[in-house]
Amino acid sequence: NAGVMQNPRHLVRRRGQEARLRCSPMKGHSHVYWYRQLPEEGLKFMVYLQKENIIDESGMPKERFSAEFPKEGPSILRIQQVVRGDSAAYFCASSPRGQEGSPLHFGNGTRLTVT
Amino acid sequence: DAKTTQPNSMESNEEEPVHLPCNHSTISGTDYIHWYRQLPSQGPEYVIHGLTSNVNNRMASLAIAEDRKSSTLILHRATLRDAAVYYCILAGSTDKLIFGTGTRLQVFP
Numbered sequence: 001n002a003g004v005m006q007n008p009r010h011l012v013r014r015r016g017q018e019a020r021l022r023c024s025p026m027k028g029h030s031h032v033y034w035y036r037q038l039p040e041e042g043l044k045f046m047v048y049l050q051k052e053n054i055i056d057e058s059g060m061p062k063e064r065f066s067a068e069f070p071k072e073g074p075s076i077l078r079i080q081q082v083v084r085g086d087s088a089a090y091f092c093a094s095s096p097r098g099q100e101g102s103p104l105h106f107g108n109g110t111r112l113t114v115t
Numbered sequence: 116d117a118k119t120t121q122p123n124s125m126e127s128n129e130e131e132p133v134h135l136p137c138n139h140s141t142i143s144g145t146d147y148i149h150w151y152r153q154l155p156s157q158g159p160e161y162v163i164h165g166l167t168s169n170v171n172n173r174m175a176s177l178a179i180a181e182d183r184k185s186s187t188l189i190l191h192r193a194t195l196r197d198a199a200v201y202y203c204i205l206a207g208s209t210d211k212l213i214f215g216t217g218t219r220l221q222v223f224p
Contacts, residue, residue, distance in 0.1 A: 043214040106158030
């Protein structure tokens with residue numbers, strides 16, 4: 001059973017470009033979470049999605065950031081008009097049901113560098 | 116969300132047991148206690164979780180105080196590969212994990 005797959009592993013974008021980060025959850029998992037980790041800092045929750053629904057986006061910046069988890073295909077975290085402060089590692093996690101009592105399985109992240 | 120308090124760092128020698136403490140005095144009755152660890156340049160990895168009773172798995176043991184206001188993650192024999200940041204997290208009804216700063220464990224040969 002493949003783990004959570006994130007791609008690309010590394011992404012370089014110039015200021016003003018768009019970044020698209022993809023996350024394929026583990027087979028059978030319908031809950032996806034996105035986290036951001038700035039250098040030398042802890043993980044910050046961004047958004048929690050179930051298939052076709054955003055459940056909690058309280059950690060996501062109101063502008064330029066969006067996330068989706070369509071019925072078919074991977075979850076996508078999209079950052080429009082990237083700025084240098086967006087440079088970070090973005091981690092995706094999945095679980096078979098709501099997280100309470102159910103462990104999250106994390107991918108190895110996408111490291112975004114904005115030049 | 117209930118908060119946890121962990122030491123910033125701990126050290127251990129290889130082959131020795133490691134006890135990583137976590138205080139969570141404001142834990143609610145339905146909060147699970149989760150432990151994750153993060154190795155350098157990797158995503159967090161689930162270690163163990165429990166509600167009231169002590170738990171054991173192939174990676175570690177979790178000892179939960181009777182009043183549930185503290186817990187201890189036990190690595191029975193530390194290896195160099197156990198060097199990581201260990202996060203103690205309470206999982207309430209909000210369905211998201213809130214990571215703190217964790218404990219950075221160093222393991223010496």
